[in-house]
Each structure stands twice: as C-alpha cells, then as structure tokens.
Amino acid sequence: MINFDLENTLFCGQSFCWRREDENYVAVLNNKVYRINNNSDITDPYLINYLDINFNYKETLNTIKEMNPVLNQAIETCNEIHILNQDLWETIICFILSQNNNIKRIEGIYDTLCKTYGVEVEKGYFTFPRPEMMKNVSEKELRDLKVGFRAPYIIDAINNSDLLLTIDTMEGEEADIILQKIKGIGPKVSACIRLFALHDLNVFPKDVWVKKIMKNVFEGSDESIFYPYAGLAQQYLFHYARLGYLDEYFKN
DNA sequence: CACCAGGCCGTGC
DNA sequence: GCACGGCATGGT
Numbered sequence: 001m002i003n004f005d006l007e008n009t010l011f012c013g014q015s016f017c018w019r020r021e022d023e024n025y026v027a028v029l030n031n032k033v034y035r036i037n038n039n040s041d042i043t044d045p046y047l048i049n050y051l052d053i054n055f056n057y058k059e060t061l062n063t064i065k066e067m068n069p070v071l072n073q074a075i076e077t078c079n080e081i082h083i084l085n086q087d088l089w090e091t092i093i094c095f096i097l098s099q100n101n102n103i104k105r106i107e108g109i110y111d112t113l114c115k116t117y118g119v120e121v122e123k124g125y126f127t128f129p130r131p132e133m134m135k136n137v138s139e140k141e142l143r144d145l146k147v148g149f150r151a152p153y154i155i156d157a158i159n160n161s162d163l164l165l166t167i168d169t170m171e172g173e174e175a176d177i178i179l180q181k182i183k184g185i186g187p188k189v190s191a192c193i194r195l196f197a198l199h200d201l202n203v204f205p206k207d208v209w210v211k212k213i214m215k216n217v218f219e220g221s222d223e224s225i226f227y228p229y230a231g232l233a234q235q236y237l238f239h240y241a242r243l244g245y246l247d248e249y250f251k252n
Numbered sequence: 253c254a255c256c257a258g259g260c261c262g263t264g265c
Numbered sequence: 266g267c268a269c270g271g272c273a274t275g276g277t
Binding site for chain 1: 256257260261
C-alpha cells in the first residue's frame with residue numbers, strides 16, 4: 001500500500017513521464033515499464049529510491065507546516081507529496097524543454113523524444129533516450145520534432161553530457177556552475193535539476209508562478225523563510241497555486 | 253487578434 | 266550590473 005499522495009506526487013509538475021492508464025500510473029524508468037497505483041506494494045529497489053519512500057516526510061512536513069499558514073494549508077490540501085529521485089540526464093533535458101513552455105506540451109515532446117530515439121522495451125513503451133543515442137542528432141531534426149528554439153540547447157547538452165553527468169555526486173552550488181555552462185540552462189532550470197534529480201531539498205526554483213506567489217502572498221520575502229526545506233515548500237506552493245487555491249491573491 | 257506557458261540569450265546602456 | 270526584445274509552438 002502507498003501511504004503518501006501518489007497522484008499529487010506524480011502530477012505536481014516535477015516529472016513529465018507519468019501517464020494514466022486504466023487504474024494505474026505508468027512510466028518507463030530504469031529500462032522497464034512500471035505500473036503502480038495506490039494499492040501497490042513497492043518492493044523494487046529502483047522505485048523505493050525513485051519514490052523516496054524511506055525519507056520521513058511526515059515529520060518534516062509537520063515541522064514546515066509551522067512556518068506559515070498558507071504553506072500549512074497547501075500541505076493539508078495536497079497531503080504528503082514526495083520529491084522524486086529522478087534520472088539526472090532525463091531531468092536535464094526535460095527542464096531545458098520546460099522554459100517558456102507548458103506542462104502538457106513538455107509531456108508531448110517527452111513522448112516524441114522517447115518514440116524517436118528511445119528503446120522500445122514493451123510494445124508502445126519507449127525509454128527516454130540516453131545521450132549516446134542522440135549523439136548524431138542535428139538541430140534541424142530536433143526542430144522538426146517541435147522543440148522550437150530549445151533545439152540548440154539540447155544539442156549543447158548532448159555535446160557536454162560527459163561533463164554534465166559528473167555532477168551527480170556534487171554538493172550544492174558546484175553543480176550550478178557546471179550546469180549553467182550549458183546554453184539554455186540558467187538559474188531556474190539549474191535549481192529544478194538540483195531539486196528533482198540531485199535531491200537538494202533546499203533549492204528553490206523561481207518560475208513565473210513561484211515569483212507571483214512570493215510577491216503576492218509572502219510580500220517580497222525570499223526563500224530563506226523556508227530553510228532548510230525551501231525546495232519542498234516550493235513544490236507545495238507551486239502545485240497549490242496551480243490548482244487554483246491562491247487565485248484570490250493574484251487578482252491585481 | 254492578443255497573451256501566456258516551470259526562461260534564457262544576446263544586446264544595449 | 267539591470268532592462269529589454271526575441272524566441273517556436275500550441276492553447277485560450
């Protein structure tokens with residue numbers, strides 16, 4: 001049995017690989033097709049790590065609830081959201097794709113990349129392509145797949161994939177330095193990669209939603225009010241706002 | 253038609 | 266250092 005909020009965890013904007021299929025959630029991870037639902041027993045070691053099963057979210061959430069009433073409401077409404085341990089390369093490409101884009105279209109491009117360059121591990125189910133599988137891809141080819149102006153950014157990431165994948169053991173801002181050498185990776189994309197792949201729960205990605213939240217709800221304070229779990233707090237606020245619960249604050 | 257979406261780059265000051 | 270326009274595409 002799943003004892004946290006699987007729906008909100010998989011569809012709060014941190015990952016782009018999960019789809020609904022009958023009563024299951026489905027994704028291709030670790031070269032396998034995973035199908036899970038709220039009644040699943042998670043015993044697969046990859047999934048235990050991916051879903052961050054062993055971290056004590058209940059205690060942590062009880063702590064950060066005290067920080068602020070709006071954050072408290074977000075946690076009460078969204079229940080227990082886990083920050084996933086996602087594949088580094090996949091996360092890099094997905095969040096390069098995310099810039100000036102929307103989640104539905106990011107998911108569409110994700111599927112296209114898998115279908116075009118990935119490996120079919122089960123009929124109709126493709127892996128997300130490793131950098132080696134995209135070594136000879138041209139910018140025009142990517143533009144034909146509708147990635148738009150992000151095409152050269154992806155090429156740059158592919159060409160520097162050896163360097164990029166060395167950051168998986170790095171602490172904090174070291175990783176930022178390397179990541180932001182890539183064209184198309186700035187502070188926000190870099191923060192998402194650190195939060196969703198390197199699991200730094202204190203980094204605070206500032207997208208258009210979070211900027212709006214900080215300005216209108218927290219009246220210009222910065223993320224230090226959520227330390228040392230700013231990233232986790234951020235994910236609740238982002239999702240809560242996108243669900244429409246903060247609309248009254250945004251009426252100006 | 254306009255404006256927006258999990259931004260960033262290049263240019264100009 | 267900061268402000269600004271441009272950027273591909275699809276949705277509202």
